[in-house]
Amino acid sequence: MMLSLKGVRARIPLSDEEDTMGKVGVAVIGAGFIAQVAHLPAWSKLEGAELIAVVRRSEARAKEVAERFGAKYYFTDYLKALKLEEVDVVDICTPTYTHREIAVSAAEHGKHIILEKPIALKLRDADAIISAAKRYGVKLMVAHCLRFWPEYVKVWELVKEGRVGNVRISRAYRISSLPDWAPWFPYEKLSGGVIVDMGIHDIDYLRWLMGEVVEVFARGRRVREGIEALDYVHVLLKFKSGSIAYVESNWAMPKGFPLTTYLEVVGDEGIVVVDNRSTATLTVEGRGVRKSYTPLGEDAYYLEVKAFLNAVLEDREPPVPGEEARRSLEVALAALKSAKEGKPIKLPLREEVIS
Amino acid sequence: MKKLGLAIVSFAHIHAWNYAKVLKGMGSAELIAIYDDDEARLRKASELFNVKRAFDDYGSLLRDPDVDAVIITSENAKHKQYAVLAAEEGKHILCEKPIATNLSDADEIITKAERSGVKLQIAFVMRYHPATVEVKRLIGEGVVGGIRAIMATNHGKYPGGWFGDPSLAGGGAIMDHTVHVADLIRWYTSSEVREVYAIKGVNLRPELRVEDNALISLELANGVVGSIDCSWSRPDNWPTWGDVYLHIVGEEGYIIVDAFRSNITLVLEVALAAYKSIGLGRPVKLPL
Numbered sequence: 001m002m003l004s005l006k007g008v009r010a011r012i013p014l015s016d017e018e019d020t021m022g023k024v025g026v027a028v029i030g031a032g033f034i035a036q037v038a039h040l041p042a043w044s045k046l047e048g049a050e051l052i053a054v055v056r057r058s059e060a061r062a063k064e065v066a067e068r069f070g071a072k073y074y075f076t077d078y079l080k081a082l083k084l085e086e087v088d089v090v091d092i093c094t095p096t097y098t099h100r101e102i103a104v105s106a107a108e109h110g111k112h113i114i115l116e117k118p119i120a121l122k123l124r125d126a127d128a129i130i131s132a133a134k135r136y137g138v139k140l141m142v143a144h145c146l147r148f149w150p151e152y153v154k155v156w157e158l159v160k161e162g163r164v165g166n167v168r169i170s171r172a173y174r175i176s177s178l179p180d181w182a183p184w185f186p187y188e189k190l191s192g193g194v195i196v197d198m199g200i201h202d203i204d205y206l207r208w209l210m211g212e213v214v215e216v217f218a219r220g221r222r223v224r225e226g227i228e229a230l231d232y233v234h235v236l237l238k239f240k241s242g243s244i245a246y247v248e249s250n251w252a253m254p255k256g257f258p259l260t261t262y263l264e265v266v267g268d269e270g271i272v273v274v275d276n277r278s279t280a281t282l283t284v285e286g287r288g289v290r291k292s293y294t295p296l297g298e299d300a301y302y303l304e305v306k307a308f309l310n311a312v313l314e315d316r317e318p319p320v321p322g323e324e325a326r327r328s329l330e331v332a333l334a335a336l337k338s339a340k341e342g343k344p345i346k347l348p349l350r351e352e353v354i355s
Numbered sequence: 356m357k358k359l360g361l362a363i364v365s366f367a368h369i370h371a372w373n374y375a376k377v378l379k380g381m382g383s384a385e386l387i388a389i390y391d392d393d394e395a396r397l398r399k400a401s402e403l404f405n406v407k408r409a410f411d412d413y414g415s416l417l418r419d420p421d422v423d424a425v426i427i428t429s430e431n432a433k434h435k436q437y438a439v440l441a442a443e444e445g446k447h448i449l450c451e452k453p454i455a456t457n458l459s460d461a462d463e464i465i466t467k468a469e470r471s472g473v474k475l476q477i478a479f480v481m482r483y484h485p486a487t488v489e490v491k492r493l494i495g496e497g498v499v500g501g502i503r504a505i506m507a508t509n510h511g512k513y514p515g516g517w518f519g520d521p522s523l524a525g526g527g528a529i530m531d532h533t534v535h536v537a538d539l540i541r542w543y544t545s546s547e548v549r550e551v552y553a554i555k556g557v558n559l560r561p562e563l564r565v566e567d568n569a570l571i572s573l574e575l576a577n578g579v580v581g582s583i584d585c586s587w588s589r590p591d592n593w594p595t596w597g598d599v600y601l602h603i604v605g606e607e608g609y610i611i612v613d614a615f616r617s618n619i620t621l622v623l624e625v626a627l628a629a630y631k632s633i634g635l636g637r638p639v640k641l642p643l
Contacts, residue, residue, distance in 0.1 A: 168559050169568040169588055173506075175602070217552050219572055219580040223503045223604055232504045232604055234582045236554050236570045244556035246570050246584060248506055252604050266568070266588040268559045344552070 023050040024312055027081035027111075029102055030094030031056045031065040033181035034116055038145070038301035039091050040069045045302060048309055049089075053081040078102055082109040089139075089312055091305070092116060095182065096197065097190045100125040103140075107132035112139040114308045114318075118200045118332065119325040121192050121354045126329055130322035141308045141318030142325030146205040148304040150297035151274045155265060156209055158272055165269025167210055170245040172202035175260040178224060178231060178251045185251075186227045192354055193229030195220065195339070196332045199249030202263075203237075203335075204320075204328035206247065209265065212240045213331045215346050220339035223252035235335045247335075258290065360421040362388040364413070364437050365429035366396045367517060368451050370478070374426050375404045390416040392429075413437065417444040424474070427451060430523040431530065435460035438475070442467040447474040453534045456525025479538045481599060486614050487539060490603070494543055499605025502544055506604075507536040508584040511597035519563050527565025529553070532585035535599060537573075543603065546577035559588060594620075 026043050028035050031054040043051050053073040056062035066074035075081050082090065082105060089112040092102050099120050106113050113133060119142045120126040133140035146152045159167055176198070184190035191197045195218065207213060215238040220230035231251040238244055253260075263274045274294075281294050311318035333353040334345040340353075361384050363371050378386040388408035391397035401409035410416040416425075417440060424447035427437045434455050441448050448468060454477050455461040468475035481487050494502065509532040517523040524530055541547060555569040568586035575581065589597050599614040624643060632639045 166557075168557050169570075169584075169586055171508075171584060215554075217554070217572060219574060219582075221503045221578075221580055223606060225606070232580075234504070234506065234572060234580065236552070236572055236582075238554055238556075242557040244554050244568070244570055246582065248582070250504075250604065252503070252609075254608055257609075264588075266559065266586070268561070269590075271588065271590055271593070342550075 022048070024048055024309060025050055025052040025084070025086040025088045026091060027053040027055065027078075027084070027087040027089075028071075028091045028093060029055040029078045029081060029106075030092060030098075030116075031062065032093060033179075035091070035093040036065065039093055039114075039143075039305060040065070042299070042302040042305040043091070044069050046306060046309055048313060052084060052087050055081050079105065082106055082111060087111060089114065089308075095184050095190060096121055096192065097184070100128055103129040104132040107136040107138050107140075110136055110138060112308075112312050114141050114143055114305065115325075116143050117145075117204070117325065118142075118192065118196055118329050119322060120329065121189070121196065122352050123326065123330060123333070123349065124352065126322065126326040130326060133322060139308070139312055139318050140322045141311065142320050142322060143304055144201065144204045144320050144325065144328065145300050145304050146201050147208055147320055148307065149300040150303075151276075151294055152205055152263065155263060155272050155274055159209060159265055159267070163270060164265060164267030164272055166243075167241075167265055167267045168243050169266045170206055170210065170243075171247075171262065171264040172206060172245065173248040173250070173260070173262045174198050174202060175248070175250040175253055175257070177253045177255045177257045178227065180255070186229055186231075188229040188354060191229060192332070193220075193233070193336065194231050194249045194251045195233040195235065195335050196329070196354070198251065199233060199235065199247055199335065200328055200332045202247045202249070203235075203331045204325070205263075206237065206245050207324075207328055207331065210239045210241065210243055210245065212327070213237050213334075213347055214240050215344055216331060216334040216338050217344040218335040218338040219342075220336070221252075227251075230336070230339060233335060233339055235338075237331070256290070356383075358382075359384040360387045360423045361385065362390065362416055362419070362422045362425045362446075363400075364390050364416070364425045364427045364441070365393075365433070366391050366400045367393070367430045367433075368428040369514070370451055371400075371426070371428035374428065375400065375406075379404070387421050388416050388419055413440065417441060417446060422446060424449065430517045430520075431525045432456050432523050435464055438464045439467045442471040442473050442475075445471060445473060449476050449478060451478045452538075453477075453525070453530060456530065479535065481535050481539055481614065482542060484599075484614050486612050487599075490601070490610055490612050491543060493610060494603070494605075498608060499603065499610055500607030502579050502603055502605050504579060504604040505540050505543070505581040506602040507540060507581060508598055508600045509533070509536045510584065510589050510600075511587050512589045512591055512593060513560060513563070513567060513587045519565055521565050524565060527563065528567050528585050528587045529555070529569050529571070530565075532587070532597075533571060533583055536583050536585075536601065539599075539601060540573070540575070540579075540581050540583075544575055544577060544579050546575040546579060548573050548581075549576045550574040 051071045062074040218235040220233040235247040338345045390410045427450040553571040571583040573581040603610040
C-alpha cells in the first residue's frame with residue numbers, strides 16, 4: 001500500500017528507496033510501561049509506520065523490547081536514534097522530567113514528536129518544547145489519550161450534538177493505587193504528583209468538552225505512608241462559560257485496586273454518565289490479567305498514534321498540539337498551587353509551581 | 356406502656372407522607388393528630404391516613420393532651436416557629452432537616468428545647484440506613500486506618516414546589532442536599548468542619564430563583580478533606596430520585612457506600628404485559 005508522505009517529505013529528504021517503501025520511520029524513546037502496553041503495540045499495527053528503533057537505559061531491556069516489537073535497532077542513548085536518517089518521528093515515553101531535553105533535541109534533529117502526557121512539569125519547559133517544534137518545523141502532539149478513548153469520545157460527540165443541552169456541571173475521577181512500574185511517581189519534582197500526572201487526563205478532557213478554565217480551587221493530601229507528592233487531590237473548576245466541574249485524582253487505593261474512572265456530564269436538557277466499574281461489559285481476572293473494561297470501539301492508544309501518524313502523512317496540525325497540552329498543564333499546576341496555598345487560583349498562572 | 360402520641364406538623368415536605376406511612380405499622384407510637392396550614396393538603400392527609408384530629412390551628416393541636424411529640428415536616432423556614440411553640444408546650448420534637456435556614460433560628464430551637472426539657476432530634480435519616488451504619492462500625496474497628504479524605508455526593512432531582520422559593524426553603528440544592536452527607540462526614544470522622552469553599556455554576560433550570568447545582572470542598576479540624584456534590588443534577592426522568600454516595604479514603608484502605616444504588620429494575624410495561632398475557636392466556640404484543 002502506497003501512502004502519501006507529504007508531511008514528512010516537506011522537511012526531510014528521503015531516498016528513493018525509502019520513498020517506495022512509503023513508511024514513516026519511528027523511534028520510541030523510553031520503552032517502559034506506557035510504551036510497551038500502549039504505544040509500541042499501536043505502532044506495530046499501523047501499516048504506514050515502521051518501527052526503526054527503541055531506546056531504553058538498560059541495554060538488555062532495550063534489546064528485549066526491540067526484539068519483541070520488531071524494531072531494527074536498539075539504543076541506550078536517545079541521540080543515536082535521533083541521528084538516524086530513517087527515523088522520521090519520535091515517540092517520547094520517558095519520565096515527565098526528561099521531556100524537555102529529549103523533545104527539544106528531537107526537534108533540533110528535525111523529527112516529528114509525539115510526547116507522553118503531561119507535556120512537562122514547568123510552563124517554561126512546555127514553552128521550550130513548543131517553540132523548538134515551531135522553530136524546526138516539526139509536528140508536536142501530546143498523548144492525551146482520553147481524547148481518543150471511545151467512551152469519552154462518544155460522550156464528547158453526544159454533548160457536541162446537543163443531546164444534553166448546555167453543559168452546566170461535570171464530575172470526573174480517576175482512582176487507583178500508586179503506579180508501581182516506575183520509581184519516580186511518588187516525587188513531586190519528578191511526576192508532579194497525582195494531579196499533574198493523572199488528574200491532567202480529566203482536566204484536559206474537560207477543557208476539550210467545556211472550554212477554558214478561569215479559576216481553580218483544590219485540596220490535597222499525602223495519604224499513603226512515605227509518599228512525597230500529593231496522592232489525593234480534589235479540584236473544583238470554574239469555566240469561562242460559568243459552568244463548573246469536579247475532578248478527583250487518587251493514587252491512595254490499596255495495591256491491586258482496579259483503575260476506576262467516572263465521568264458525568266450534566267446539561268440543561270440531560271445527563272450522560274460513563275462509569276468503568278459498574279458498566280463494564282468485560283471483566284477478566286486470571287493468570288497475569290486483571291481487567292474490567294467497556295470496549296466500545298478500537299483501542300484508544302491505537303487511535304491516538306494513528307491520528308498523529310495521519311497528521312504527519314497529510315501535513316496537518318495534530319489533534320492535540322503542544323499549546324493545548326500546555327493549557328491543561330497550567331490548570332493542573334494551578335490545582336497543585338491551590339492545594340498548597342489553600343486559596344482559589346485564577347488563570348493564567350504567572351509563575352512556576354514545581355521548582 | 357402507653358403508645359407515644361404523635362402529631363405530624365405540615366405535609367409540605369414529602370417525607371411527611373413517609374412518616375405517616377411508617378407510623379401505621381409501629382407498635383410503640385401512634386399518629387393521632389395532624390396539622391397543616393394548607394387546607395387541601397390537610398384534608399387529603401386526614402383522609403389518606405384516617406386521622407380524625409386534623410387541625411388547621413396549630414395552637415389547638417399543641418393543646419391536645421394526647422399529643423406527646425411532633426414531627427415537623429413543614430417548609431424549612433417555618434421549622435423555627437413550629438418547633439419553638441412545640442417546646443413551649445412541652446412536646447418532644449423530631450424536625451426534618453435542615454434544622455432551620457439560619458443559625459439564629461437553629462440556636463433558638465435548641466435553646467428552647469433544652470429549657471423546656473423536651474427531646475429534640477433532627478431527621479438525619481442516613482444515620483439509620485443499614486449500609487451507612489455498617490460504615491460507622493467498620494471505621495470504628497479501624498479496618499481502613501485513619502481517614503484522610505471523603506468524596507461525597509447527594510444528587511437529586513429538583514423537588515419542585517416551595518423548594519424553589521428562597522423565602523421558604525432558605526436556598527436551593529445547597530440548603531437541601533448538603534446536610535445529610537455533611538452530617539455523615541462529621542459522624543464518621545468524629546470531627547468538625549473548619550473550612551468550606553464552594554462554587555456554584557449556571558442553573559440547569561434557568562427559571563429557578565435558587566441554585567440547582569454547586570460543589571463544596573471541606574476541611575475538618577482533624578485534617579480530613581472532603582467534597583460534596585449537592586446538585587439537583589438528575590433530570591426528571593432519571594430512574595431513581597438521586598443518590599447518597601461516599602468514597603472514604605483511609606490510610607490503610609477504602610470504603611465505598613452507594614446507599615441507594617438501584618439493584619432491582621422494573622420495566623413497568625413488560626410487567627403489565629405479563630399480567631395481561633396471564634389473564635388472556637396468550638402472548639401480548641408491545642407497546643400496550
